[in-house]
Amino acid sequence: xxxxxxxxxxxxxxxxxxxxxxxxxxxxxxxxxxxxxxxxxxxxxxxxxxxxxxxxxxxxxxxxxxxxxxxxxxxxxxxxxxxxxxxxxxxxxxxxxxxxxxxxxxxxxxxxxxxxxxxxxxxxxxxxxxxxxxxxxxxxxxxxxxxxxxxxxxxxxxxxxxxxxxxxxxxxxxxxxxxxxxxxxxxxxxxxxxxxxxxxxxxxxxxxxxxxxxxxxxxxxxxxxxxxxxxxxxxxxxxxxxxxxxxxxxxxxxxxxxxxxxxxxxxxxxxxxxxxxxxxxxxxxxxxxxxxxxxxxxxxxxxxxxxxxxxxxxxxxxxxxxxxxxxxxxxxxxxxxxxxxxxxxxxxxxxxxxxxxxxxxxxxxxxxxxxxxxxxxxxxxxxxxxxxxxxxxxxxxxxxxxxxxxxxxxxxxxxxxxxxxxxxxxxxxxxxxxxxxxxxxxxxxxxxxxxxxxxxxxxxxxxxxxxxxxxxxxxxxxxxxxxxxxxxxxxxxxxxxxxxxxxxxxxxxxxxxxxxxxxxxxxxxxxxxxxxxxxxxxxxxxxxxxxxxxxxxxxxxxxxxxxxxxxxxxxxxxxxxxxxxxxxxxxxxxxxxxxxxxxxxxxxxxxxxxxxxxxxxxxxxxxxxxxxx
Numbered sequence: 001x002x003x004x005x006x007x008x009x010x011x012x013x014x015x016x017x018x019x020x021x022x023x024x025x026x027x028x029x030x031x032x033x034x035x036x037x038x039x040x041x042x043x044x045x046x047x048x049x050x051x052x053x054x055x056x057x058x059x060x061x062x063x064x065x066x067x068x069x070x071x072x073x074x075x076x077x078x079x080x081x082x083x084x085x086x087x088x089x090x091x092x093x094x095x096x097x098x099x100x101x102x103x104x105x106x107x108x109x110x111x112x113x114x115x116x117x118x119x120x121x122x123x124x125x126x127x128x129x130x131x132x133x134x135x136x137x138x139x140x141x142x143x144x145x146x147x148x149x150x151x152x153x154x155x156x157x158x159x160x161x162x163x164x165x166x167x168x169x170x171x172x173x174x175x176x177x178x179x180x181x182x183x184x185x186x187x188x189x190x191x192x193x194x195x196x197x198x199x200x201x202x203x204x205x206x207x208x209x210x211x212x213x214x215x216x217x218x219x220x221x222x223x224x225x226x227x228x229x230x231x232x233x234x235x236x237x238x239x240x241x242x243x244x245x246x247x248x249x250x251x252x253x254x255x256x257x258x259x260x261x262x263x264x265x266x267x268x269x270x271x272x273x274x275x276x277x278x279x280x281x282x283x284x285x286x287x288x289x290x291x292x293x294x295x296x297x298x299x300x301x302x303x304x305x306x307x308x309x310x311x312x313x314x315x316x317x318x319x320x321x322x323x324x325x326x327x328x329x330x331x332x333x334x335x336x337x338x339x340x341x342x343x344x345x346x347x348x349x350x351x352x353x354x355x356x357x358x359x360x361x362x363x364x365x366x367x368x369x370x371x372x373x374x375x376x377x378x379x380x381x382x383x384x385x386x387x388x389x390x391x392x393x394x395x396x397x398x399x400x401x402x403x404x405x406x407x408x409x410x411x412x413x414x415x416x417x418x419x420x421x422x423x424x425x426x427x428x429x430x431x432x433x434x435x436x437x438x439x440x441x442x443x444x445x446x447x448x449x450x451x452x453x454x455x456x457x458x459x460x461x462x463x464x465x466x467x468x469x470x471x472x473x474x475x476x477x478x479x480x481x482x483x484x485x486x487x488x489x490x491x492x493x494x495x496x497x498x499x500x501x502x503x504x505x506x507x508x509x510x511x512x513x514x515x516x517x518x519x520x521x522x523x524x525x526x527x528x529x530x531x532x533x534x535x536x537x538x539x540x541x542x543x544x545x546x547x548x549x550x551x552x553x554x555x556x557x558x559x560x561x562x563x564x565x566x567x568x569x570x571x572x573x574x575x576x577x578x579x580x581x582x583x584x585x586x587x588x589x590x591x592x593x594x595x596x597x598x599x600x601x602x603x604x605x606x607x608x609x610x611x612x613x614x615x616x617x618x619x620x621x622x623x624x625x626x627x628x629x
Contacts, residue, residue: 003480004019012048017029018032024470024471027041041313043311046482047486071163073140076143078213079112080128080143082098083108085100086098091216091218091381092216098112119209119213120209139372162210166184168188170211176224178221184211185207245282246473246474249281250279250353252277253276254276257291259412262429262430274292275291276289278355281356283350283469285466285469302494303540305352305371306488309489310489310492314486316486316557343447346448354378358390359382410429435541495537497525499532500521501521504561505534505536510543511560512561
């Protein structure tokens, strides 16, 4: 993790300095030569303080692996976690032979060697100790065998399909009657082959071994009552609902917003998007957010950690992207660059030390867990089907609906009884505009709004805003956590593989190019597992830039080939008028078919200004009731 030892001398370009204090985002240093003071922003300090040399593979390397290497990494990660902590996951009990309080590490390693030998996998003490050292340094990512990146087998995917089918059948057994292993294997084989794809089915003996490995104390073939009790039990101990350190616990969850956005393509012209947020318990700050139309997955949710670890000051500029969004959504009223800069500087950086999440596959999957482990972030699982396990993030969604969502065009209401007539006919926003608006609202409204749950403990009549609480807590710290540099942001972005043609790379129907791509055009990348295509990093919330990884590992920045088109004369007016005419034609056609006259709605006032919102206090209690109005 990129940290700064406050007791060590800090070597900068103009001399040696010693850390004195930190106030919000400003760090004060003292020149060791003449005693002069120097104030520097924490984001700038993160850029000039060099990262420690690391031998770890690139971030999110497991995302690009094919089936067999990915399975080997998952298998080794399970073995290493059991040796270190006594159990594979929070959902199972500590196995007696791996209990750290009863057995030394050396004894647990020897036990694991014997167990793997019984399973048909021969290993040695040196191999396991090397895996343990790598896991401690970089989590599951560090267990990747780099030699496997150039290997590809046509039958590797078959084993992964069978394992997935077995896991799904075992998961379905949680609330069903107990069956034999033979019956479950038959159901899993039928599931794996029902799609019509050619699947390499292992031997019966191997399938029994896979079942024993996947069961892990879930009592899949034991008493049904015991299995149902285990399935409904939270995978963690009860926690305190109050934190005194910013970032000590952050809660993450996803909800469907009560508003329509226009999609512009597909079977439906409008949909309700899904919002994911990362909330700090100590300060009620919204540290990160994502908005998606489709169901989220683990790769998407890594963006939440990327936003939390890398502040906007250390991310690539997206002003051109916001200009395109503003031209396509004139009703959005986005904040100016100056307003955003002031708001970002006022919000101190918070490092998420522990993430509280539910058992959803998008969070509990390998991608999100591996990213958290890489940067030293602990993970805790909340009790399933229990909103009180994450009361702060659940209450935050209700506040977002009250203070933000209901002010948007296309608001559908919290339920059917409160729904308006044809909200989809409003002047809907695009998903990109909704994300930018929500980010603006968080920075300028939510972070500066007094919160009922942030009262002074010595003087309860005083309420603090999230930014005020962050500033107060940031002055009490034992270790100064620095934000990650811009390179980390790019490494944590989503990855796809593309061919570099004479016109650059094509991604999501957009074309990107750079003069630095010229030596790589129409060449093979060397990645046999991806057909010689090149690795491309992209930000789903910035369509103006992508990054292509070159032969020596450097990231080449490529811009959209039509990026300057938005500045052409009359483009903004023409696009807006065409969309207005299309909506008017649709409304008239619907009115003629149904025989309903068209009602003229009053003009929609500008949205998302702090003065438009009520001054009701936001509260969150330990007894959150999701059914309460």
